[in-house]
Amino acid sequence: MCTGRVDLEHVLRAFSKGVDGVFIGACHLNECNYITHGNYHALTMVNICKKIMENIGLNPERLRIRFMSGAEASLFVESVNEFVKTVKEIGPLGKVEGINKNALKAKLEAVTQLVPYIRLVERERLRLPFKSEEEYNNFFTSDEFNKLFNELIVEKLAISQITSLLRERPLSAGKISEYLGLAPSEVSRYMNTSSRQGLVRYDEGRNCFALA
Amino acid sequence: MDYERLLCSTGPYQGEILRASDLKHPHKIAWIQCVGSRQVIEGGNSYCSAVCCTYTQKQAILTKDHDAGAECVIFHNDIRSYGKDFERFYERTEKLPGVRFIRSYTSIVKENPETKNVTIRYSTPDDGVKEEEFDMVVLSVGLNPPADVLDLAKKFGIKLNPHDFCNLNPVNPMETNRPGIFVSGGFQGPIDIPESVFSASGASSQIGELLDYRRGILSKERIYPPERDVSKEDPRIGVFVCHCGANIGRIVNVPETVEYCKSLPNVVYAQEQLFSCATNSAKEITDMIKEKGLNRVIVAACSPRTLEPLFRDTVREAGINQYYFEMANIREHNSWVHSKEKEEASEKAHDIIRMSVARACHLEPLQEFDLPVNKAALVVGGGIAGMTSALSIANQGHEVHLLEKDTELGGIARRIHDTLEGLDVQAYLRDLIRKVYQHPLIHVYHDTTITGATGYVGNFVTKVKSDRGVTEIKHGASVIAIGVDVYKPAEYLYGEDDRVLTHLELEEQITKGNEKVINAESLVMIQCVGCRNEERNYCSRLCCSESVKNALKLKKINPKMNIYILFRDIRTYGFKEDYYREAADKDVKFIRYEPEDPPEVKAVKDGGKSILKVSLPDYILGQKLEIDADIISLAAAVVPSSATKEVAGLFKVTLSPDGFFKEAHVKLRPVEFATDGVYLCGLAHYPKFMQETINQAYGAAGRALTLLSHDIVIASGSVCGVDENRCVSCGACITVCTYGAIEFYDTPQGRKARVNPVLCKGDGLCNTVCPTAAISLKHFTDEEILSQIDAAVPEEEIIQKIEAAA
Numbered sequence A: 001m002c003t004g005r006v007d008l009e010h011v012l013r014a015f016s017k018g019v020d021g022v023f024i025g026a027c028h029l030n031e032c033n034y035i036t037h038g039n040y041h042a043l044t045m046v047n048i049c050k051k052i053m054e055n056i057g058l059n060p061e062r063l064r065i066r067f068m069s070g071a072e073a074s075l076f077v078e079s080v081n082e083f084v085k086t087v088k089e090i091g092p093l094g095k096v097e098g099i100n101k102n103a104l105k106a107k108l109e110a111v112t113q114l115v116p117y118i119r120l121v122e123r124e125r126l127r128l129p130f131k132s133e134e135e136y137n138n139f140f141t142s143d144e145f146n147k148l149f150n151e152l153i154v155e156k157l158a159i160s161q162i163t164s165l166l167r168e169r170p171l172s173a174g175k176i177s178e179y180l181g182l183a184p185s186e187v188s189r190y191m192n193t194s195s196r197q198g199l200v201r202y203d204e205g206r207n208c209f210a211l212a
Numbered sequence B: 001m002d003y004e005r006l007l008c009s010t011g012p013y014q015g016e017i018l019r020a021s022d023l024k025h026p027h028k029i030a031w032i033q034c035v036g037s038r039q040v041i042e043g044g045n046s047y048c049s050a051v052c053c054t055y056t057q058k059q060a061i062l063t064k065d066h067d068a069g070a071e072c073v074i075f076h077n078d079i080r081s082y083g084k085d086f087e088r089f090y091e092r093t094e095k096l097p098g099v100r101f102i103r104s105y106t107s108i109v110k111e112n113p114e115t116k117n118v119t120i121r122y123s124t125p126d127d128g129v130k131e132e133e134f135d136m137v138v139l140s141v142g143l144n145p146p147a148d149v150l151d152l153a154k155k156f157g158i159k160l161n162p163h164d165f166c167n168l169n170p171v172n173p174m175e176t177n178r179p180g181i182f183v184s185g186g187f188q189g190p191i192d193i194p195e196s197v198f199s200a201s202g203a204s205s206q207i208g209e210l211l212d213y214r215r216g217i218l219s220k221e222r223i224y225p226p227e228r229d230v231s232k233e234d235p236r237i238g239v240f241v242c243h244c245g246a247n248i249g250r251i252v253n254v255p256e257t258v259e260y261c262k263s264l265p266n267v268v269y270a271q272e273q274l275f276s277c278a279t280n281s282a283k284e285i286t287d288m289i290k291e292k293g294l295n296r297v298i299v300a301a302c303s304p305r306t307l308e309p310l311f312r313d314t315v316r317e318a319g320i321n322q323y324y325f326e327m328a329n330i331r332e333h334n335s336w337v338h339s340k341e342k343e344e345a346s347e348k349a350h351d352i353i354r355m356s357v358a359r360a361c362h363l364e365p366l367q368e369f370d371l372p373v374n375k376a377a378l379v380v381g382g383g384i385a386g387m388t389s390a391l392s393i394a395n396q397g398h399e400v401h402l403l404e405k406d407t408e409l410g411g412i413a414r415r416i417h418d419t420l421e422g423l424d425v426q427a428y429l430r431d432l433i434r435k436v437y438q439h440p441l442i443h444v445y446h447d448t449t450i451t452g453a454t455g456y457v458g459n460f461v462t463k464v465k466s467d468r469g470v471t472e473i474k475h476g477a478s479v480i481a482i483g484v485d486v487y488k489p490a491e492y493l494y495g496e497d498d499r500v501l502t503h504l505e506l507e508e509q510i511t512k513g514n515e516k517v518i519n520a521e522s523l524v525m526i527q528c529v530g531c532r533n534e535e536r537n538y539c540s541r542l543c544c545s546e547s548v549k550n551a552l553k554l555k556k557i558n559p560k561m562n563i564y565i566l567f568r569d570i571r572t573y574g575f576k577e578d579y580y581r582e583a584a585d586k587d588v589k590f591i592r593y594e595p596e597d598p599p600e601v602k603a604v605k606d607g608g609k610s611i612l613k614v615s616l617p618d619y620i621l622g623q624k625l626e627i628d629a630d631i632i633s634l635a636a637a638v639v640p641s642s643a644t645k646e647v648a649g650l651f652k653v654t655l656s657p658d659g660f661f662k663e664a665h666v667k668l669r670p671v672e673f674a675t676d677g678v679y680l681c682g683l684a685h686y687p688k689f690m691q692e693t694i695n696q697a698y699g700a701a702g703r704a705l706t707l708l709s710h711d712i713v714i715a716s717g718s719v720c721g722v723d724e725n726r727c728v729s730c731g732a733c734i735t736v737c738t739y740g741a742i743e744f745y746d747t748p749q750g751r752k753a754r755v756n757p758v759l760c761k762g763d764g765l766c767n768t769v770c771p772t773a774a775i776s777l778k779h780f781t782d783e784e785i786l787s788q789i790d791a792a793v794p795e796e797e798i799i800q801k802i803e804a805a806a
Ligand SMILES: Cc1cc2nc3c(=O)[nH]c(=O)nc-3n(C[C@H](O)[C@H](O)[C@H](O)COP(=O)(O)OP(=O)(O)OC[C@H]3O[C@@H](n4cnc5c(N)ncnc54)[C@H](O)[C@@H]3O)c2cc1C
Pocket: B380, B381, B382, B383, B384, B385, B386, B403, B404, B405, B406, B409, B410, B411, B412, B413, B416, B418, B419, B420, B448, B450, B481, B482, B483, B484, B486, B503, B504, B542, B545, B546, B549, B638, B641, B643, B647, B681, B682, B683, B684, B688, B689, B690, B691, B693
């Protein structure tokens, strides 16, 4: 099994179980034990996941990937100690970010729902020709990626979070924007789109939204 | 060696570095290199021990791991980091804070009777003679022949060389003067671990050549009891927690952990064992499986890397599918790294086992595949490595297809006249080539281009265009021996001025007797051209000796010639040190330069005569030095063959950072690729001398033979499968699987992906790209992995956490 087998879903599951940080140790880039260079795929996955975490209000520093060989015990120890220190400084998951447990669960659930879609996006739009960590990091902090992310993922993510919240119980627009930390104007835009798509409906009597 | 023991967790102070005199931690440690080596004095060895430079660097790194503030000073002569990846290692050590390398001879002045500290005197160009006090001094003592070597040699009737190591046949370094007695490892001379492993498997191949007629007649096929179908039963898990002597038991509370295991869901039995890998323990496991009706077994012990096969075998003995076995690593991942936190280590052992138990519940029985083995071998590259390997394989009764891209066999050795030790390379090569052509089982292909390579271990198919036309070769094993190229220097006027040659060209001109070369008044050799730099961060290993060889030859023909060798470190390791000394004795001048301030070469006119002016700083005299040269020879780097990338792609093998082929494991599997059935030898692996090439070539043949002598190979059951109902024919998995293990097949429901299980290597990348989760890696399914993640955080903890958060 290769680091490339580590899936976005696995990382999300760990967070939804309440762990405060996830560390992925991979073989050095360009020194994959297999010829598939799965560690590059893992790097892409980590970058996307961090972006998503940021988007749903989690500190992206809770996820880290480091590259090392089996002979570099000291590097491993150093990397893990450093990471543990970082995570301790950040503090408990959700609490420091001001997200309550239901909201956190719903958010992560919503992202998990999107995993198949994100895979499609990766395949269609994110096949990167690069050969180094630096180039990857540059790309994932570039405007180009930001634009792609906004275009392709942000809305889906918001709607997915909304449906996931509404699965629990109907909510008012105000409550939704409070839970998701979104501006009311954004929420109403998403509510329009999702009711057009037939995902949610407005319950006039109770003045709140529910799943369609 | 004493220091090595100090660093070790099983050493005198459980891995703490303490001084024997007062049990204090030393913070300032000095290493003195070349103690007892490279010395022509009573009690010393004239040769270089070849391993000390690198082991000292390792010790310095480990010392810094133990105590980040430690000050490490290494007093050295040349630093001989000539092995694969050693140069990077050297660089890494040098960059550590608090590590100093000082090039100086030293003497030990005194020990302070109170502090027990030791004073060392040394000198540097900048500060002159200095004294410095250290808490501890480590002597990097060299390698000697075994203590009872004379006795041993007499008993076996084998001859020794003047250094009392085995007297080797230069063209077969594993052979002794007595037929049938072979030598491998340190008795060949001072060599390191990879070299020892090559020569061991090489010697075994030669023994194979002698004993081939008896191969297999004593082996018995293992018969396992029929497998019990337990897939419908609820999981009944047995956990065996190993003490590993004191390795685990000293840190982890094993009896308490056993009790904990019993409290876990689906665990019906748990016990402790002193050494789970001992034969009686294995029997205990099989007995318990039968007695308690276990259908899944967990051994909580060490790394599955070494012992998983053994325990899988153990459960098979009890009629359980071997994929129902699971290993929890509580040694490497736990007791070894948490020796100071015993309580936490016990807790972590619980966590690790709990995760394994969760995973075990989801394990599925898997079948392995028996693949037939085609008995022929393919050898790519007809240099010394390829030919030697081909002959050894053919001598054991296997057909060999030898591919050479050139019109002639011989490779780079065709350009080498003799070796430092005086071997007539051309005569040897002619003999080797003749043997290859005459061997009835070897088929030589010239002018070859490989147009395609498919298949898998035991069943490769390679398409070749050659002087034999277009052929499709079926073979069970492949040996890659495509050699190297020599760097074409862009520096020092090479290619602009025909008095500037490479070392190899110089050798050719000496052999031809070129007057301009042999009658030169002054000749300058510049070492390390094109490597040991940022672009090629490795040492080409051969060039120091090549230059010494050329210098000695020139001195023999023309003793009056002034020869200057401009070097960074002279890396004439092992017995080659004697020739370095000889050259210095014959007045060859060795002048050191630093990479920051390399020599400069200018062609100038001086009184109507055109000369080459070489200038460089002289560190001993502290001034600029100018040398007029008639001829300049450059020690041009050895670089990976231009064909390397293409061949790597065809045979699906990987490359090291320097662009040479990458072995499966530097020390344990140095002649194999991680890709099954593909082997490696010669310069293609890394620069090395002929003797080393021959060692490795026999080694590769030996490993290939272990495969070819079997009728079947077994392929892992942990491969991918596709749930065709879920497959939407998107092809994502096919794109990422560079092994080409997945293809589309037409089915009544449309095109569906299907995995060829013998090509699948089980990395699982395809799983993470499939939008419908149709493709799944057996033994590492989402269900299995997620159950482990879930178990990593026990329920109560989550609840507490969430409550705390709310
Ligand atoms: C400058 C220099 C000086 C040396 N001096 C000494 C010395 O003094 N003493 C000593 O003991 N050793 C010396 N050596 C080392 C010695 O030459 C080697 O150890 C030995 O010759 C290596 O043989 P090889 O078969 O690995 O490589 P090579 O001789 O390079 O053979 C590789 C062969 O593979 C062929 N090939 C390449 N690509 C393909 C392909 N795609 N398909 C088919 N065929 C292919 C090549 O044409 C070549 O014939 C020296 C080496 C160098 C470079």
